[in-house]
Structure formats: C-alpha cells, structure tokens
Amino acid sequence: xxxxxxxxxxxxxxxxxxGGWAKPLVxxxxxxxxxxxxxxxxxxxxxxxxxxDDIILATYPKCGTTxxxxxxxxxxxxxxxxxxxxxxxxxxxxxxxxxxxAFVSWWHFVNNMHKGxxxxxxxxxxxxxxxxxxxxGPFWEHCLEYWRQRLARPEQILFLKYEEIVSEPxxxxxxxxxxxxxxxxxxxxxxVVPEEVVRLCSFQMLSGxxxxxxxxxARGDSIVVGKSMFFRKGKVGDWENQMSKEMGKKLDDVIVxxxxxxxxxx
Ligand code: A3P
Numbered sequence: 001x002x003x004x005x006x007x008x009x010x011x012x013x014x015x016x017x018x019g020g021w022a023k024p025l026v027x028x029x030x031x032x033x034x035x036x037x038x039x040x041x042x043x044x045x046x047x048x049x050x051x052x053d054d055i056i057l058a059t060y061p062k063c064g065t066t067x068x069x070x071x072x073x074x075x076x077x078x079x080x081x082x083x084x085x086x087x088x089x090x091x092x093x094x095x096x097x098x099x100x101x102a103f104v105s106w107w108h109f110v111n112n113m114h115k116g117x118x119x120x121x122x123x124x125x126x127x128x129x130x131x132x133x134x135x136x137g138p139f140w141e142h143c144l145e146y147w148r149q150r151l152a153r154p155e156q157i158l159f160l161k162y163e164e165i166v167s168e169p170x171x172x173x174x175x176x177x178x179x180x181x182x183x184x185x186x187x188x189x190x191x192v193v194p195e196e197v198v199r200l201c202s203f204q205m206l207s208g209x210x211x212x213x214x215x216x217x218a219r220g221d222s223i224v225v226g227k228s229m230f231f232r233k234g235k236v237g238d239w240e241n242q243m244s245k246e247m248g249k250k251l252d253d254v255i256v257x258x259x260x261x262x263x264x265x266x
Contacts, residue, residue: 022114032134032136058142060102060139061102061106062102062109064162066206068160068165071198072176072180074200075182075197078182078197100239102162103139104241106134107120129251146159158179160172160175174194
C-alpha cells in the first residue's frame with residue numbers, strides 16, 4: 001500500500017484531532033497517534049502476516065522495550081553467541097514501571113525528542129495522560145488489550161512487567177527462554193548462562209556502550225531521537241523524584257478506574 005493510497009483512505013474519515021503534545025495527534029480506533037506514523041501503521045495492520053515462529057514485543061512506549069529486546073535477542077541467539085563471551089553482538093553493536101514510572105520516562109523522552117520547541121509542562125502532560133490523551137495512548141488500553149489476549153491465548157502471549165524483570169531478572173530470563181521454546185538446559189544453568197544473559201543486558205552494561213550513546217535512531221524536521229535517549233535511569237520508583245504523592249494517587253486512581261476492576265489481576 002503506497003503512502004498516497006493510505007492518505008487517500010484516511011482522507012475519507014474525519015479523525016478527531018487534538019494538540020497539546022509536541023505535535024497534534026489523531027484518534028484512530030481508540031488510540032491517539034501521530035498522523036505521520038498512522039500512515040505506516042495502516043498498511044502494516046492490513047498486510048502483516050505473522051509467521052508461527054515470529055516473536056513480537058509489544059509495549060506502551062517507555063515500559064522497557066529496549067531491555068526486553070536485548071534479553072530476547074541474547075536468549076534466542078545464545079547457541080551462536082555465548083552471553084559471557086567478549087564480542088557479543090549486543091556489545092559490539094554489529095547485529096542487530098508501574099505506569100507512573102512509564103509516564104515520567106515518557107515525559108522526559110518527549111521533551112528530549114523535541115528539544116527545539118518549548119517543553120511540555122509536567123502538570124499539563126500529567127493531566128492529558130490521565131485523560132487518556134498521550135501519544136499512542138490511552139496507556140491503560142494497551143495493558144488491557146495485552147491482558148485480555150493473554151487470558152484468551154496463554155500459550156501464545158506472555159504478559160510481563162518491567163518491575164517483574166527488575167525484581168527477579170534471572171527467573172524472568174528463564175521464563176522468557178521457556179516461552180520462546182528454547183529453555184535453558186541443566187548444563188546451561190550449571191554454567192550460569194541465565195545469569196550471564198542478565199549481566200550482558202543490564203542497564204550498566206548496555207547504557208555505557210559507545211554505539212548506544214552516539215547517533216540517532218530517527219531524525220525529522222523538528223524531531224531527534226538519539227540512541228542515548230533509550231537509556232535514562234532504568235529505576236523502578238523514579239516517579240517519586242518527579243511527582244508529589246497526590247499526583248501519584250491521581251494517576252493510580254485513574255488507571256484503576258479505567259481498567260474496570262481488571263487492574264488488580266494485572
Ligand atoms: P527511564 O526513563 O525510567 O530510565 P523503552 O525501551 O520502552 O523506551 O523504555 C525505556 C525505559 O527503560 C527507560 O526508563 C530506560 O532507562 C529503561 N531501560 C533501558 N534499557 C534498560 C536495561 N538494560 N535495563 C533496565 N532498564 C532499561
């Protein structure tokens with residue numbers, strides 16, 4: 001599907017538009033999206049046919065995608081690239097939070113990305129986020145959709161939270177390996193390979209690498225997405241440095257209400 005065709009198709013609809021974040025967003029199928037990105041999303045939705053062995057990592061932005069990607073890569077390629085060995089592709093760069101933390105991470109990211117324009121005030125961003133109006137938002141719709149799919153197809157969907165990986169990283173890595181159908185053997189466990197995967201993909205290890213600190217992932221007229229922007233603090237509970245207790249409670253209440261009783265299970 002060519003961009004012109006997508007634009008023509010989109011032109012048939014009048015999509016609600018709202019400003020407030022760096023760029024106006026349009027509401028498409030319950031999600032607030034950057035219209036330029038939507039032009040790419042529509043053909044993918046229409047034509048993408050997953051293969052049985054595809055692994056799809058899906059998250060609301062700033063929930064730990066970069067980390068999960070590194071862990072998944074290290075786990076699934078470990079027969080060719082030993083995690084403990086020097087020269088691992090993750091090190092050479094040759095190859096390829098609770099909501100509250102995700103929100104704080106997102107606010108920093110958006111303001112970093114649009115350094116040229118005036119920063120979005122924290123309070124304004126929080127109000128919009130609580131209304132469900134944020135890029136790719138509402139946040140809770142992502143969690144709910146993934147959760148419902150997890151219940152419907154548990155053998156195909158693994159629901160994993162950033163905090164779970166932080167609190168039990170080795171267990172999370174073993175669970176991921178099992179889910180990817182490449183479980184660690186006893187012999188690998190004896191050789192502490194899961195622990196090596198955790199070490200290889202740690203924030204300290206990956207954030208310090210030059211190829212993760214320099215260069216851009218994307219660059220547009222007013223946008224720069226530098227690689228280093230994907231590594232900020234990597235801490236659970238960082239929201240407390242940015243939000244008052246009242247703000248935190250407001251966000252908690254909104255999410256619990258929006259998640260219609262399902263949140264306690266998630
Ligand atoms: P903070 O901004 O709170 O530090 P995403 O990859 O979905 O964009 O999520 C980014 C968040 O994951 C950032 O959180 C970033 O610091 C953190 N992160 C990136 N790599 C990580 C790693 N290897 N271990 C733990 N956290 C990591």
